[in-house]
Ligand SMILES: Nc1nc2c(ncn2[C@@H]2O[C@H](COP(=O)(O)OP(=O)(O)OP(=O)(O)O)[C@@H](O)[C@H]2O)c(=O)[nH]1
């Protein structure tokens with residue numbers, strides 16, 4: 698979810714382009730979706746992160762070279778009773794991060810179901826990334842890295858193991874961003890001069 702190495706959360710240089718980027722997080726309950734967002738947006742981690750009700754919206758601007766990328770992040774609720782709301786959040790999204798917990802195989806199966814749903818119902822251009830979260834709990838691992846990587850390769854997903862707790866692959870990695878995505882994605886791309894911003 699974090700940006701590439703050149704990303705800077707606080708832009709000090711004049712930026713020439715602004716790019717809005719809608720990102721949605723999906724996955725079973727308690728896999729760490731909100732924790733990944735909290736780590737990305739605020740650089741924090743909470744051992745007692747509360748379950749999400751419905752969905753939460755967060756925004757984060759990041760500078761990538763000469764572009765200010767405005768991430769619009771929809772952090773959805775993993776509880777089954779909120780499943781029917783999900784299309785509202787992934788509709789129009791340029792990227793989705795489907796999260797599972799490497800210590801809970803059933804969450805990996807749930808992640809596969811989310812990937813199928815996205816591939817059937819989301820925008821055909823959506824970039825899907827799979828995140829095997831809680832990588833810090835290596836001693837409790839029940840989903841092997843290779844298994845998730847092979848599945849991702851076969852299904853055409855980006856794959857990464859993460860830890861919201863240690864910030865592994867959250868703050869300096871190649872999560873989906875307009876530059877990472879091969880497909881043409883930005884919903885709006887214009888100069889500050891154009892907008893008067
Ligand atoms: N050890 C460890 N714990 C984590 C990690 N990420 C999240 N947690 C913990 O896992 C629990 C659930 O995290 P959340 O971020 O609330 O999970 P969620 O996917 O948003 O859950 P819902 O909102 O119910 O769908 C919390 O107690 C977190 O502190 C991680 O990378 N490592």
Ligand SMILES: [Mg+2]
Nearest residue numbers: 730731748749
């Ligand atoms: Mg949550």
